[in-house]
Amino acid sequence: MPPTAAPYCHLLDVAGLSWGDLKLLLGTTEAARRILGSPTGRVDALKGVNVTTLFYEASTRTRISFENAAKALGANVNSVAVASSSVGKGESLVDTVKTLRALGSNVIVLRHERAGAPWLAARVFDGSVLNAGDGWHAHPTQALLDLSVLLRNIGAKDGTLKGRRVAIIGDLLHSRVVRSNLHTLRAAGAEVRLAGPAALTRGFAEAAERSGGVTLCASLAEALEGADAVMALRIQRERLDGGEVSSFEAYREAWGLTEERIAAHAARGCVVLHPGPMNEGVEIDPDVADGPRSLILEQVAEGIPVRMAALWRTLRGDAPLSAPAPAKASS
Incomplete structure (x- = not known):
């Protein structure tokens, strides 16, 4: 049988x-x-x-x-x-x-x-x-593959993410990815910083208060400060009701990941992730998504x-x- x-x-x-x-x-x-x-x-x-x-x-x-x-x-x-x-x-x-x-x-x-x-x-x-x-x-499996990729690229010698800072930026409200990643990243010992427009981070201040090692930041610069890795989350156009984001141009201006912003605030050697699919030119610039920091295709293969x-x-x-x-x- x-x-x-x-x-x-x-x-x-x-x-x-x-x-x-x-x-x-x-x-x-x-x-x-x-x-x-x-x-x-x-x-x-x-x-x-x-x-x-x-x-x-x-x-x-x-x-x-x-x-x-x-x-x-x-x-x-x-x-x-x-x-x-x-x-x-x-x-x-x-x-x-x-x-x-x-x-x-x-x-x-x-x-x-x-x-x-x-x-x-x-x-x-x-x-x-x-x-x-x-x-x-x-x-769950997206969080597992993200964890695997991060451990391989920025992991500590003891096989954890202790002492590492991971920033997650974007549409937290509609993201199943961030909810699963919060558990796996904290289990691995990472410090997590979250950021995004106020309308797209509702409820995460309370979640951060309940979870040691998680901070909801008021700006992209604050979230990126000293980050060893940053994950951009897709603006989920299909789930928006029209009021959360005034325009995609305004979103990019405040929250879009650009090489200049990463270089100015993140740790040297900071890597970039995105669970996909991407809105290039909105939450992440093409030169970041396709640049030397990017682990995006490694995530896909993982x-x-x-x-x-x-x-x-x-x-x-x-x-x-x-x-x-x-x-x-x-x-």
């Missing part, structure tokens, strides 16, 4: 993960990277497991990297085109999830515009659910091994993920 998703664990959020849990996932990411670098670039570790990506919102990076991650582990992969599925006829999330299980899915990777949707799916799905982003709430690790740990718990043995040199 093909392996099932027992013990039916889920990855719904990073908020419940300890630093030990995060280190285990990061260690598995290294094993996944070795697999990707092997001659075949894959193993049959999840052979017979059926993984379905179910995305109610548009996605390029997350969906494709999850699908490539599952394939690299030997799983079967199906992608539901929501617009042309029964969802378009009014089928509920619960009924869709039950239908996918009846069709043999062991794992659902779910992106949904409503916060909490992955928890609802997990309650009715006899398998594993991985949250690929729910509303403004959480994006999505595959991190999501391999997420799939493996969700399905196989503490079992080691092994890369194929190197091919013997011919005599």
Whole structure:
């Protein structure tokens, strides 16, 4: 019989993960990277497991990297085109999830515009659910890949981010990325500085007060001061109600990441991240996004091994993920 998703664990959020849990996932990411670098670039570790990506919102990076991650582990992969599925006829999330299980899915990777949707799916799905982003709430694998990239580039000798300052700038209000990153960055020991227009940072002053090591700053310059890394967040045009930002030109003038602003305030060697997709010329200038500070494409590439690790740990718990043995040199 093909392996099932027992013990039916889920990855719904990073908020419940300890630093030990995060280190285990990061260690598995290294094993996944070795697999990707092997001659075949894959193993049959999840052979017979059926993984379905179910995305109610548009996605390029997350969906494709999850699908490539599952394939690299030997799983079967199906992608539901929501617009042309029964969802378009009014089928509920619960009924869709039950239908996918009846069709043999062991794992659902779910992106949904409503916060909490992955928890609802997990309650009715006899398998594993991985949250690929729910509303403004959480994006666990994005936070994991951001953490992995930061540790590799600016990490301390002890494998943490202690003594490092990370600034996150932009549309905090609508960002599931910042909510997940706050947990992982603080777990790793980083100091976090947040900043953005007042209308797009509502509620984060209280969050900063509750979380030691997190500061909501009044200006871009204050947030950038001494930063070892800065992450720009996309202005989510599709979620704005028209009153939060007077104009994108005004936003760039006050909050846009430019090389001049980074050089003037951030630490020497400060690196730049963006979860994508970008509004170049609004929250980040093209010469920054494409410049020597940028880790943006490294973030994209990191999505595959991190999501391999997420799939493996969700399905196989503490079992080691092994890369194929190197091919013997011919005599």
